[in-house]
Amino acid sequence: MRKKWKVLLVFFIIGAVGLCFSGPVLAKTVKVGGIMDTTGATSDVGKDYAFGMVEAFKYINENGGINGNKVKYTWFDYGYRIPEAITRYKFLKRMGVVAIMGWGTGDTEALSPTVNQDKLPYVSASYSAHLTDPAKSKYNFFFSSDYSTNARACLTAWFDKKWPQHPDYGKRKPRFACCYMSASPYCNAPIKAIRDHATMLGFEVGADQDVSLFALDAKSQINALKEFKPDVVWHGNTTMSVSATMRDAYSLGLGADWIINNWGFDENLPRLAGPAAEGAIGATPCAFFGQKQPDGNYYKNMDKVVEYAAKYNPGIPPEKRLIRTVQAWADALIFWEAANRADKAGSLDGETIKTKGFETMRNFDIGLGSSPVSYTATDHRPTTGCLVQEYRNGAFNELSRVDLKARWPEKWANEWQGW
Amino acid sequence: MKKLTWFLILFMFLGLASSYAMAPKPSASNFKDPVVSLELFEVPQYDGFWYYSNKVEPTKGKADNRGAPLPMSFLLAIENPNPYPVTLEGLKFTVNVDGFDLVTVNNDDMYIIPAESTDHVRVTTMITARSALLSLMVTGGFKLQEQGMSPWEALEKWWTGLAGYTQPLSLKGGTAEISAGDVSKVLAFELTSS
Missing domain, CATH: 3.40.50.2300 (Response regulator)
Structure with a gap:
């Protein structure tokens, strides 16, 4: 009987000590x-x-x-x-x-x-x-x-919502060009897709402009674009160089709308680009930080x-x-x-x-x-599409939620994957 | 004799248990914020200021855009005013020079700071003139432009000034995650090295 108590006591002590340290050991x-x-x-x-x-x-x-x-x-x-x-x-x-x-x-x-x-x-x-x-x-x-879906969705949204309001709508083809850092894998990833999409929608496509991710000045690129007179320009860089390009386009009077890939379109864009950011359109894979729904x-x-x-x-x-x-x-x-x-x-x-x-x-x-x-x-x-938002009057607002699969199911299923 | 042995074991166990029970337990109401301070900033090695573009053929290896390394070491003191130990779960801060962010440093190592004492944590990072140039141009480009300064001038000033301990720097957006028992807290800190 005494032996039994001793064994119990030993187990009790081991158990009690074990309990003290069990958490970190078992996790x-x-x-x-x-x-x-x-x-x-x-x-x-x-x-x-x-x-x-x-x-x-x-x-x-x-x-x-x-x-x-x-x-x-x-x-x-x-x-x-x-x-x-x-x-x-x-x-x-x-x-x-x-x-x-x-x-x-x-x-x-x-x-x-x-x-x-x-x-x-x-x-x-x-x-x-x-x-x-x-x-x-x-x-x-x-x-x-993906970036190609973003690009196709932005161009589609512009084509659907902005081009019909243009004075030349129905009189000529809309003109489209791209700005991006050609040596950057991020920037050039969707270019083939957006040029393909522009051709499919009937755009006249101009020459690409090479804008570095570090650009603080894009005047030469804007001057080159002015000769082509684009109605809409895709910018495929990140916020800093997108802002620099838009500032120069604003000051030199390019007059084109901007559609921007998601990494160039954020809360810093209006801070850096100032009034040049008005009317900027961009791909947004999710809501902005702290953004609320319309309700x-x-x-x-x-x-x-x-x-x-x-x-x-x-x-x-x-x-x-x-x-x-x-x-x-x-x-x-x-x-x-x-x-x-x-x-x-x-x-x-x-x-x-x-x-x-x-x-x-x-x-x-x-x-x-x-x-x-x-x-x-x-x-x-x-995803099969993208939310396209527009910066206007100090706020980002939904312009269109484009679903590429719903609109072009054959191309989505058989042609557009992987590029 | 055996009885005495068992009695002593039981006595010791009860003593340990009672001292554990009597020790102050961490709680939200008795927890005092530890204090983080920068005790020392050091450049542990210095290789001068230089930069080669990828157009320069190196004697050995491949040509690329490369810049001088600048290791930086920070000795942080963590003072624990509580009557129980606290655990430092992680540290993070951004090194800022003349208002420009150079690098964000993150350290997930855990340290236990004993009750009512100060312990030290050394955090070391390294930047290169190349990485700093990219960071500067992409995040501080407009600001530099407004100040009429080229990125190269800024980098050379910082490299030589930090290594010579004449250039002050700040640790901005600092956070230290501290826990004690069920209490956990994120402390914000901003520190300056003169």
Whole structure:
């Protein structure tokens, strides 16, 4: 009997001590990596995205993590340098991450074959259409309409809403040209598609103008455009050089409308371009930071975005935050959903995250004003269209929600994937 | 003798348990914000200021746009005024010189700061004249233009000034994530090095 008590006492002590330390020991951590640009050529938009991604993973962890397991999110700044991104990728892979939240088009496309080989899901902020064909890019994902869809949608919206109001409507073909940094993989990714779209809609297409991502002066390009007299110009850069180009176009009296890819169209555009930003039209994969719906309520999940920005970056005033934060959340939320589905299906390895996670999503609603997201084993185009907004009278307003699949189903199904 | 041994074990356990129970527990009401300060800024290695464009053929290796590295090391002091230990879960700040952001530094390492004491965290980063040039041109281009300054002039001034400890810098938008028990808090800080 005495022996029994002794054994019980020993078990009691071991149990009590064990209870004190059990939490940290038993907790399972899921490692996720991040490769961000907070100092490089796209840092004007990359820093806000990087901060938004950290905040989104805080939210994910505070709301159950991946089926109860915490995410350890580790990110690096690669300064928009492809060799640095490759080095960071190798390091993160060595760390044992289950997925990587990536950034630019150059590095994402450069890493795509490696990611395929490693079976490591790579959720990027590059929305290049080249990444949407699983025959080539099996493990690349993002939440947004791709750049080519953005470009086609913006041109369609302008053609439908603006061209009929032009005095020359019905008298001649509308004239179209492009401005972008030709050497940048991000900038040139949708050019083939938008030129194809312009031809299809019956535009006269002028020569492209090469505008650096670092341009503070685009007068020579604007003067070249003035000879062609475009009605509408696509700008495929990021906000800083888009603003510089629009300022010069305004001062030199180009008189064309601007349609802009999503990374050049944000809350900083009117701040930097001033009155030249009036009437700018752009692709918006989701709502702007803190943007409300026409009924005055936040878009679904936007309240969380605003709350976590204030909570985890209290030193940055809300008026300095951008749509980039919202885009980061959207990419984090699709990863979260995919990882939860994969974990429930039995494994958190890359292949299961891809096949039992991402590729099972059908019209998944992220909220945040974005379009519902779907992926299949043969098509990684997340959405079939894009919300096109216009900046006018001090605010961004919906111009048109263009659905390319609904309008051109044959071309969408058979011609437009992957470029 | 055996009885005495078991009695001592039980006594020790009860003593430990009671001291654990009597120690102040972290709560939102008794939690005092730790204080973050910049104790030292250091350039651990300096290679001068230089830049080669990709048009220059290097003696070895491939031609590319390359600039001088500038490592920067920050020794931060974290003072914990609480009667219990706190955990520093992560740190983040942006290095700003003359009003221009140079680099954002992120450190996810965890540190436990003992009760009522100060601990130190060293955060090291490195920029190059190339990365700083890109950052400057894309985020500060208009501002530099207004000031009538070229990016090259600005970079050379900062490189030589920081290495010579004559150029002040600021840590902006700083955050330190601190936790203790169920309490967690994000502290905002802005610090300056003279």
